[in-house]
Amino acid sequence: xxxxxxxxxxxxxxxxxxxxxxxxxxxxxxxxxxxxxxxxxxxxxxxxxxxxxxxxxxxxxxxxxxxxxxxxxxxxxxxxxxxxxxxxxxxxxxxxxxxxxxxxxxxxxxxxxxxxxxxxxxxxxxxxxxxxxxxxxxxxxxxxxxxxxxxxxxxxxxxxxxxxxxxxxxxxxxxxxxxxxxxxxxxxxxxxxxxxxxxxxxxxxxxxxxxxxxxxxxxxxxxxxxxxxxxxxxxxxxxxxxxxxxxxxxxxxxxxxxxxxxxxxxxxxxxxxxxxxxxxxxxxxxxxxxxxxxxxxxxxxxxxxxxxxxxxxxxxxxxxxxxxxxxxxxxxxxxxxxxxxxxxxxxxxxxxxxxxxxxxxxx
Amino acid sequence: xxxxxxxxxxxxxxxxxxxxxxxxxxxxxxxxxxxxxxxxxxxxxxxxxxxxxxxxxxxxxxxxxxxxxxxxxxxxxxxxxxxxxxxxxxxxxxxxxxx
Numbered sequence: 001x002x003x004x005x006x007x008x009x010x011x012x013x014x015x016x017x018x019x020x021x022x023x024x025x026x027x028x029x030x031x032x033x034x035x036x037x038x039x040x041x042x043x044x045x046x047x048x049x050x051x052x053x054x055x056x057x058x059x060x061x062x063x064x065x066x067x068x069x070x071x072x073x074x075x076x077x078x079x080x081x082x083x084x085x086x087x088x089x090x091x092x093x094x095x096x097x098x099x100x101x102x103x104x105x106x107x108x109x110x111x112x113x114x115x116x117x118x119x120x121x122x123x124x125x126x127x128x129x130x131x132x133x134x135x136x137x138x139x140x141x142x143x144x145x146x147x148x149x150x151x152x153x154x155x156x157x158x159x160x161x162x163x164x165x166x167x168x169x170x171x172x173x174x175x176x177x178x179x180x181x182x183x184x185x186x187x188x189x190x191x192x193x194x195x196x197x198x199x200x201x202x203x204x205x206x207x208x209x210x211x212x213x214x215x216x217x218x219x220x221x222x223x224x225x226x227x228x229x230x231x232x233x234x235x236x237x238x239x240x241x242x243x244x245x246x247x248x249x250x251x252x253x254x255x256x257x258x259x260x261x262x263x264x265x266x267x268x269x270x271x272x273x274x275x276x277x278x279x280x281x282x283x284x285x286x287x288x289x290x291x292x293x294x295x296x297x298x299x300x301x302x303x304x305x306x307x308x309x310x311x312x313x314x315x316x317x318x319x320x321x322x323x324x325x326x327x328x329x330x331x332x333x334x335x336x337x338x339x340x341x342x343x344x345x346x347x348x349x350x351x352x353x354x355x356x357x358x359x360x361x362x363x
Numbered sequence: 364x365x366x367x368x369x370x371x372x373x374x375x376x377x378x379x380x381x382x383x384x385x386x387x388x389x390x391x392x393x394x395x396x397x398x399x400x401x402x403x404x405x406x407x408x409x410x411x412x413x414x415x416x417x418x419x420x421x422x423x424x425x426x427x428x429x430x431x432x433x434x435x436x437x438x439x440x441x442x443x444x445x446x447x448x449x450x451x452x453x454x455x456x457x458x459x460x461x462x
Contacts, residue, residue, distance in 0.1 A: 052447070112440035113447060184391035193396040198403060202433045203440065217390050221383035228375040232368070 023235035031230075031240065038241045040248065041081030043093050045104075049133035053108025056130045058101070058137060059092050065099025066358040068168055070144045071134050072104040073127070073151035076260060077211050079252050080106040082337040083148070085245050091337045091347055098351045100358075101138060105130050105151075110257045115204025117257040119157065119264075120282040127158040128165075135166065144354055145293075146171035148336060149306060153177075153268070156318055157279065159293055161286040169357045170293040171350065172314055173336045174306045177274040181310035185214040189269050196265040205255035212253045218304055246338065277317045288318045294357055295319035298327045298336070298350060305333040327353060 005013075030036040049056040072092070074080035083091040083104065096102050105126070110117065134143055145167045147155030152175025159167040179186055188194040201207045216223075226243075233239040267273040267280075278287045297314040299306075308328075315326050327349055331341040336350070368376075389395055418428035 112436070113443050115440065116444050116448075184396070188396040188399075191393075193393065193400055195400075198407075202437060204437070219383065219387055220390060221379055221386050225376050225379040225383075228372055228379075232372050 020235035023237075024231075027234045027237065027240050031234070031244070037248065038086055038245050040086065040245055041079075041084045042087060043084045043090050043096070048103070048137050049130060051126060051129060053110065053114065054126045054130070055106050055108065056133050057104045057106060059096050059104070061093075061096035061102075063099065064101045065360060066101070066355065067140060067361050068142050068144050068358045069101040069103055069134050069138045069140055070095060070146060070354065071131065072102065073145060073147040073155050074104065074106060075149035075151045076107055076122070076154075077150060077253060077256050079249060079254060080104060082249050082334060085249065085338045086241065089242065089245075089338055089343070091342065094343065094347045095351055098355065100144075100351070100354065103134050103137075107254075110205055110255045112203040112205070115258040118259040119154070119279075122154050122260070123157040123161055123281050127154065128162060131158075131166065142166045142168035144169040144171060144358060146173060146350075146354075147175060148173045149175065149333075150264075151175075153274070156274075156288055156314075157281055157286055159291040160288050160318075161281060161284070163290075165291065165293075167291060167293040169296065169354060170291065170319065171296045171298060171354065172311075172318070173298045173350075174300055174303055174311060174333055175297070175314060176306045176310040177317060178310045178313050179269045179272050179274070181307050182269075183214075183218055183305070183307075185217070186269055189265050196262055200258050200261070201255075203255065204258040206258065206261050208253040208255050211256060212251060215250070215253070215305065242338075246334075275313060275317070289320060291319055292323070293319060294323045294325065296325050296327060296350075296353055298329060298346075300329050300331050300333060300335045300346070302331060303333045303335075325353075 044060040045057040046060065047055050048058045072080075072083060074083065084093065085091075087093070092102050092104060107122075131143065131145075135141070143166060145155050145159060147153070147170075152172040155167075155170060155172065156175070156177075159165050159170050176182055179190070185194070189196060199206050199210050226247075230240070230243050233243075273279050274288075277289060278285050280286075295314070295318050297311060297318070299308050299311045301308065303311075315324055318324070329335055329341075329346040329349060331339055331346060335342050335346045414428070414430055418430055421428045
C-alpha cells in the first residue's frame with residue numbers, strides 16, 4: 001500500500017533528516033576523537049570507611065524513608081560504577097530517590113598487594129568491618145545487604161558465616177551458585193583445558209584483559225550490531241552518551257586477586273561446591289541455610305553472564321526455607337544497573353520488595 | 364520497535380546473527396579452548412626461548428634482564444604483602460590490648 005504524504009509531511013521529514021545528518025556528523029566526530037566522554041559514577045557520596053583498597057561509600061540525597069540502610073556489595077571482577085553509570089541513569093540514584101540510605105562497598109583496583117586476598121579476606125576481614133561502619137554511621141541494628149554477581153556469593157558467605165551478622169534482608173542479584181551452568185570459559189576451567197596458574201600474571205592476579213576477553217568471547221560479533229545501532233542513533237545525544245558509558249564500563253574490567261581466583265576455580269568451579277549448600281572458608285564450614293535473613297533471589301531472564309539456571313538453585317540452598325523468595329526480571333546481566341528495562345521494571349521491582357521488607361521511619 | 368528500523372540496519376542485524384551464531388558455537392567449542400591452550404603454550408615456549416637468549420646477552424654485560432626485574436618485583440610484592448599483614452596483626456593486637 002502506497003504511503004500518502006502531504007507536502008508539509010515531506011518538508012518536515014526532509015527537515016528532520018537534515019537536522020539528524022548534522023547531529024550525526026557532529027557526534028560522529030566527537031565519538032571518533034574520544035572527546036565528550038561522559039563522566040561515570042558521579043552521584044554525590046562520602047567515603048565513610050576504608051581499608052586497603054576497599055572503600056565504603058554513602059550516597060547523599062533527599063530524605064530517608066526507611067530505617068534499615070541498604071548495603072550493596074559489588075562483584076570482584078568489574079567496576080562498581082555500573083550501578084551508578086550516569087546522572088539520571090543510576091541505580092543507586094534511583095534507590096536513593098526511593099528513600100533508601102544507600103551504601104556501596106567498592107573493592108578498588110587490585111594490584112600485587114592484593115594477590116593473596118582469598119574469599120576469607122573478603123568474608124571475614126572486609127565485610128564485617130564495612131557492616132560495622134554502616135551500623136556506626138546510621139545507628140541502625142539491621143540492614144539490607146544486596147550482593148551483585150560474585151558480590152552475591154560473598155554476601156551469602158558473610159550472612160551465613162557470621163552468627164552476629166545484622167542482615168535482615170539478603171538480596172542476591174544475578175548471583176551464580178551452580179557453576180556447571182556458567183559459560184564456556186568456566187567450562188574450560190572446570191575441565192582443565194585452561195590452567196588457572198597460566199592465567200595469572202607477574203602481579204599474582206588474573207589481568208583485566210583476560211577477564212575482558214572472557215566476556216567478549218561470549219558473543220564476539222555483537223560488537224558489529226552494536227556499532228551499526230550506534231550509527232543509526234548517532235544523532236541522539238542521549239543514546240550516544242549511554243552507548244559510550246556502557247562501552248567504557250564493559251572494557252573497564254579489574255584484575256582478579258590470584259588467591260580468590262584459585263579458590264573460585266578449585267571450589268566453586270571444579271567442585272561446584274556452592275551446590276552442596278555449604279562452603280569451607282578459613283577454618284569453618286559455612287552452612288548457607290543458617291542465616292535468619294529473608295532472601296530474595298533476583299535473576300535476569302536474558303542474562304548470558306550468569307544464566308538463570310546458574311542462579312535458580314539459590315531458591316533451595318540459601319536461607320531458611322520459609323524465608324526464600326524469587327524475582328525474575330526482564331533484561332540481561334546489567335538490568336540491575338542500567339538500560340531501559342532497569343528503570344521501568346527491575347529497579348522498581350527490587351525497590352518495592354526491599355521497601356516491603358523494611359520499616360518506615362517514624363515522623 | 365524492530366519495524367521502525369531502517370532496512371540497512373535490519374540487514375546488518377540479520378547478517379550479524381547469521382554469522383554470529385556459528386562464530387559463537389566455534390569459540391565456545393572444546394576445540395577452540397584446546398587451540399587457545401596450545402597457542403598459549405607455544406607463545407610461552409617462544410617467549411622463554413627469546414628471553415633466555417637476551418638474558419644471557421645482558422648478563423654477559425652485567426646488566427639485569429626483564430626476567431630478573433620481574434623476579435625482584437615479585438619478591439618485593441611478597442614482602443609488601445607480608446608487611447601489610449604484620450601491620451594489620453599489630454593493629455589488632457593493640458586494639459585488643461586497649462580493650
